[in-house]
Amino acid sequence: MPIRPLPDTLINQIAAGEVVERPASVVKELVENALDAGATRVDIDLEEGGIRLIRIRDDGGGIPPEELPLAVSRHATSKIASLDDLEAVATLGFRGEALPSIASVSRFMLASRPRDAEHGAALHVDGGRVGEIVPKAHAPGTTVEVRDLFYNVPARRKFLRAERTELGHIEEWLRSLALARPDVELRVSHNGKPSRRYRAGDLDAAARLGETLGEDFARSALRIDHSGAGLRLHGWIAQPHYSRASADQQYLYVNGRAVRDRSVAHAVKLAYQDVLYHGRQPAYVLFLELDPTRVDVNVHPAKHEVRFRDARLIHDFVFRTLQEALAHTRAGVETGVAPATGAQPSGVGPSYPASYPAPGTEGNGGARPFVPWTPAPQPLGLRVDEAVGALAAL
Ligand SMILES: Nc1ncnc2c1ncn2[C@@H]1O[C@H](COP(=O)(O)OP(=O)(O)OP(=O)(O)O)[C@@H](O)[C@H]1O
Ligand SMILES: [Mg+2]
Known part of the structure; x- marks a missing residue:
């Protein structure tokens, strides 16, 4: 076979192999993005252990409509711009590859409204195919929806475990996050029922320790x-x-x-x-x-x-x-x-x-x-x- 450049979607799917192991890795990347955006409250809705749906909504800074396609493009990030920045990273993300990786192995939707904007907008990506920017009513902040994880990568889907197991991995990750960020409220629902709530504000770190x-x-x-x-x-x-x-x-x-x-x-x-x-x-x-x-x-x-x-x-x-x-x-x-x-x-x-x-x-x-x-x-x-x-x- 001659040497050829790989198509973008395949490049993203290869990256997804490293970054997206299971639903918990998606939750991790999306919640980290919310935290990097300054969110004080993050809502996490899951279905079937996150395999069917992961929806993460935050009240952070949001993304301007014209930047939505960049957010799902590989190597595009608002977090670093130079090697000096890379050597002193203060955000959780910096690689500019989580969203494109996730979007290449799921049915993906990104909706956002910057704090100072009047309207929101959304972008759908289906197995890596990026749609058009469409107007969408949205409160200030960002929502990411990830449906049917690995629906187009059967080899990876095979490795997903039972709903309970995948949910357990997500909960473990959230525990770790909750310990680090008692200032952020986290609400989790599973299959339509509230399943966990970490309150922020009046609770200090020590109280969250007991809670967690x-x-x-x-x-x-x-x-x-x-x-x-x-x-x-x-x-x-x-x-x-x-x-x-x-x-x-x-x-x-x-x-x-x-x-x-x-x-x-x-x-x-x-x-x-x-x-x-x-x-x-x-x-x-x-x-x-x-x-x-x-x-x-x-x-x-x-x-x-x-x-x-x-x-x-x-x-x-x-x-x-x-x-x-x-x-x-x-x-x-x-x-x-x-x-x-x-x-x-x-x-x-x-x-x-x-x-x-x-x-x-x-x-x-x-x-x-x-x-x-x-x-x-x-x-x-x-x-x-x-x-x-x-x-x-x-
Ligand atoms: N919840 C969010 N709120 C505001 N901006 C976001 C949110 N999620 C993503 N973004 C924007 O989209 C960009 C791409 O996100 P992505 O997670 O792919 O990369 P990253 O966070 O920069 O790096 P990494 O791959 O290490 O996570 C971010 O740099 C950020 O500007
Ligand atoms: Mg990120």
Whole structure:
């Protein structure tokens, strides 16, 4: 076969292969666009786990009618314009390819009205074929509708799972988002019924923590906030008594972006290694903030990973911050500030530092070694520096 340039739709479908894995990836890209547009409320309507319909409506800045075709064109973005911008990205999106990718593998509609415009407009794209701009009544903000995901790519459609499973992936992603953005209201409906609502406004980040990950986590969470070397690490870490069988409550955000990072995960694990039973996983919600030029976000098409320019420094910073915070919980236990309850598992005991009573050493039997417990003065909101002060005063 001679070398030929690929048609645009096929180029977008190839990109979709990387960016759009399942309905949850579509929800992620669309909600990120809404957040980048300054939305304070995002409505997410789903049908059949998002496979049949994903509709995301926001009250953000909107798109002028004449720019709608650009929004669904590859490599067109309002978020960066130069390499300097790319090296200091402050928005969640920057690649200019999410909408064209999604629109190439679905029946797609984009409707929008800028805040200062009198009228809205809409554009339909069907499996990558772009229609005409048509006037459409719309409140200020943007709506994106994605129907029949992968209807034209049977090989991908085959990989979609049951409605419940796909919905579960969407909900997990929304949990992660809700933790990072307590200032934004998120409303979800599934098959026509309201299914989840994260309110904004009167709720602060701590309240959303309980709402999102459960009161047990919130009660056992230590708030941390530590800065140094141009880095800031804040958020919550669960005290060792609240541990998990799997790594299902480990949330890391770098400059507000949810990412997976082996080096940070390792630093956390190391900090917990003396205080958790072997095989147990810590729970945490950590926000790392640093100058955007010190982290490369252009590493992964779906932006699940980043690359730190000084990874070693960050590893040590995270390790030390957490180790310090956990050391104070040990001191707290010792001085009776946070008595342990629960039960010691019979026989297999991991080794704990002498200063740290293993969970449940004064317990009631042996049945439930890891009952989350309620410490006496609520540690939620107690910062490490405050904890140090409180202990020093004893
Ligand atoms: N909800 C929205 N509100 C306002 N503008 C939007 C919205 N969604 C998309 N846009 C506009 O359309 C452009 C293209 O969106 P798209 O998601 O394809 O690319 P991006 O967000 O710039 O980069 P990425 O591919 O990394 O997501 C955006 O740069 C933005 O200007
Ligand atoms: Mg985007």
